[in-house]
Structures are given as C-alpha cells and as structure tokens.
Amino acid sequence: NLSPPPSMQDGLDLYTETDLRILGCELIQSAGILLRLPQVAMATGQVLFHRFFYSKSFVKHSFEIAAMACVNLASKIEEAPRRIRDVINVFHHLRQLRGKRSPSPLILDQNYINTKNQVIKAERRVLKELGFCVHVKHPHKIIVMYLQVLECEKNQTLVQTAWNYMNDSLRTNVFVRFQAETIACACIYLAARVLQISLPSRPLWYLLFGATEEEIKDICVTTLKLYTRKKPNYELLEKEVDKRKVALQEAKLKAKGLNPDGTPALSTLGGFSPGSKPCSPNIMKADEKSPNPQMLKAMKKEPEDRPQGSKSPHNGLRKDSKLGRNSRSASRSRSRSRSPRRQ
CATH class of the missing domain: 1.10.472.10 (Cyclin-like)
Known part of the structure; x- marks a missing residue:
C-alpha cells in the first residue's frame, strides 16, 4: 500500500x-x-x-x-x-x-x-x-539486453547515460511502483532524448518490451525532478522528525488522560463517572441483602414465645446428661437392693 x-x-x-x-x-x-x-x-x-x-x-x-x-x-x-x-x-x-x-x-x-x-x-x-x-530485480542487465535488441550496445555513451539515470532513479520510489523492465525502458528513453539518438518509432520500440507511454513518462518526470530539487538539509529534517515525535507522544498521553509529563490530567480528576450511581455500593449491597422489615419483626418475636430453658445450652445438654446419670445410679441401687444377702 x-x-x-x-x-x-x-x-x-x-x-x-x-x-x-x-x-x-x-x-x-x-x-x-x-x-x-x-x-x-x-x-x-x-x-x-x-x-x-x-x-x-x-x-x-x-x-x-x-x-x-x-x-x-x-x-x-x-x-x-x-x-x-x-x-x-x-x-x-x-x-x-x-x-x-x-x-x-x-x-x-x-x-x-x-x-x-x-x-x-x-x-x-x-x-x-x-x-x-x-x-x-535490477534493470542493470536489462538495459544492456534491450540495447542489444535495438542494436545500440556499441554506443558506450548511451549505455553509460542510461545506467546513470537508473542509478539516480534509485533515490525515488519508482522501484516500488514499476517493474524493472519498465524502468529500463524509461532510462533508455531519457538517455536517447538527451543524446539525441533516434530509436524505432513505427511501432514504438518500448511497446515491444511491454512498457506503456504513460508509465515511461511518469518515471521520466519523477527522475528529472531530482535535478531541480533542493538538496535535503539533514539538521532541519532531524528537527522536523523530533517535533513530530513529541507531538505523537503527547497525543498518546492525551488519549490516556495524562499530561505531557505523565501526571493525570485535571479533566480526569473528580466528578462522577458516566456509570456512577446515586448511592455508594456498600449501601446498595446492604439494601439488596436486607429482608423485609416485617419479616425481621416476626423473626424477633419467635424466640420470645419459646421457653427460656431452651435458650442456654446449659439447660439443654447438661441437664439431660445429669438426668441420664441419676437414672443410671438409681437403677444400680435398685438392682443391689433386690439381690439377696448371703448368709
């Protein structure tokens, strides 16, 4: 893309x-x-x-x-x-x-x-x-092969000029947009125009190699723009890139709700969240779990109707255990009284 x-x-x-x-x-x-x-x-x-x-x-x-x-x-x-x-x-x-x-x-x-x-x-x-x-796939060998087909391989000036245009076009994006064969045709076309060397035009020679006039013109214009363009300034380009880096970092922090120094932004402090409720979650939980107040009163009245003896554990288990012990001792005494005495 x-x-x-x-x-x-x-x-x-x-x-x-x-x-x-x-x-x-x-x-x-x-x-x-x-x-x-x-x-x-x-x-x-x-x-x-x-x-x-x-x-x-x-x-x-x-x-x-x-x-x-x-x-x-x-x-x-x-x-x-x-x-x-x-x-x-x-x-x-x-x-x-x-x-x-x-x-x-x-x-x-x-x-x-x-x-x-x-x-x-x-x-x-x-x-x-x-x-x-x-x-x-580089057009170096393709340029030489095409010039041999055009019977111009002996013209070393034409070969070197086409080669030079090809090397200069490496600074542009034509090598990721066009095929190597089309770039080779464009370089030969430029070199022939500069050196005023005529090439077959009926039919057009580059049609034989699968190139179109629009593609060749696009490559030629893109390559020729290099010679009229100002030389890039390394320091200015570095400053521009650093500036964009800072802006990109600030945008990321802002999206997270932070200031450029990493501290939370004021807009994120205080206030209610969109999903906040009028009461605290503890109160809501207590309300949800608490039963009907009338049921509470009924539950409180129920133990009052019961006898007091059942309230404490001492009146329950321990009394029963004492009664059990007394009954056992009484049964033993009776068995002794019934047994006859030995003379």
Whole structure:
C-alpha cells in the first residue's frame, strides 16, 4: 500500500517524507562506495530502504539506523558481506563530514554497543516487515539486453547515460511502483532524448518490451525532478522528525488522560463517572441483602414465645446428661437392693 505512507499518517508532509527517502538513499550510496560494495549491493540496499518505509514511519524509526541495517543486509544478499563494525564506522565518518568536523575514530564505548544492538534489531525488523522477501530485480542487465535488441550496445555513451539515470532513479520510489523492465525502458528513453539518438518509432520500440507511454513518462518526470530539487538539509529534517515525535507522544498521553509529563490530567480528576450511581455500593449491597422489615419483626418475636430453658445450652445438654446419670445410679441401687444377702 503506497498511499498514504505511514509517515504522512504520523504528521509528516509529502515533501519532507520524500527528502528523508532521498537522504537515506544517498547515505546508503556513499557508505557503499566507502565499503567498496558492488553497485548491485548498493541498489539492493536502497530498494529495501524504500520498501521498509512504506511499511513503517520515519517518525517511529530512525532512518539512519534503518539505512545501516539495509546496507548490512544488502551486502549479505549480494554475497559481499561486510562487518557490522565497518558499517557503523563508515556512517560515523559520514556524520562527521556532514557536520564539517575533523574526522576522529569511533570509540568502542557503551554508545557503540547500543548502536550495534539497534542495527541488529533494525535488520531483523526489515526482514520481518518485508516477509523475508528481499529479492530485488535490477534493470542493470536489462538495459544492456534491450540495447542489444535495438542494436545500440556499441554506443558506450548511451549505455553509460542510461545506467546513470537508473542509478539516480534509485533515490525515488519508482522501484516500488514499476517493474524493472519498465524502468529500463524509461532510462533508455531519457538517455536517447538527451543524446539525441533516434530509436524505432513505427511501432514504438518500448511497446515491444511491454512498457506503456504513460508509465515511461511518469518515471521520466519523477527522475528529472531530482535535478531541480533542493538538496535535503539533514539538521532541519532531524528537527522536523523530533517535533513530530513529541507531538505523537503527547497525543498518546492525551488519549490516556495524562499530561505531557505523565501526571493525570485535571479533566480526569473528580466528578462522577458516566456509570456512577446515586448511592455508594456498600449501601446498595446492604439494601439488596436486607429482608423485609416485617419479616425481621416476626423473626424477633419467635424466640420470645419459646421457653427460656431452651435458650442456654446449659439447660439443654447438661441437664439431660445429669438426668441420664441419676437414672443410671438409681437403677444400680435398685438392682443391689433386690439381690439377696448371703448368709
């Protein structure tokens, strides 16, 4: 689902969201060059980056950590693995260059350990969100194959220009919207127009490869907008994302009836709840359990009519036991009196 992206649902506008995508892809490309990764691995990392942030929001996930995870994952997919320590060092170096600070080595402290753990978790999250479907079909070889069909493969300038447009289009979302064959046709179309090289038009050459004029125009316009767009400002984008994070957190606390500092809101203190009753639950329970007052009077009168002897346990069991003992002793005395005396 490409519209609307999760970042826009969290308050980011389309322009800011596009700038974050461009900046993240530039970081992946620059890091891949410093890590000496093949171009296919860098392209895979950028496509994974785009796919991930169509499932998750820039507000809730750091795009720099996600870019590290995509570089690390893409290097494994394209069979050119790099150590995660090298990936973190390269991104640390790029951050120093952006801030125009003198390069210094990364210290292996607790911050490094935390960053490493975040990258590992982000890599697992990318795999989970993509359903472990990380296969990417790149137009690199397709461009060369199509130019061979058009008998233009010997024109190295045309091949390189089409290749360059394809690499630049990785910063846009065309790789998650169109097939690789259609993107290859669009890159060849752009390169031929720039170099003023005529291609078959009767019939149109791209119809042979299953592309349409509308799709090619869409890809060309999206790619050409990159060259007229202002360069993204890293600091301003970070401030905007932090601002949206704070607003999102405040909205969550407000929904729970809490202030931004976590204390209960005044609106939730005092007053009656919608389901409150006019009397306390203890009184209601007593009323429910208490019988009719007339029945109570009848129950009180009943023991008064009885003899007092039955009230105490001493008049009951103990008297009977004494009577039983006396009767036994009397029977024994009688039996003795009846028996004849021995002479």
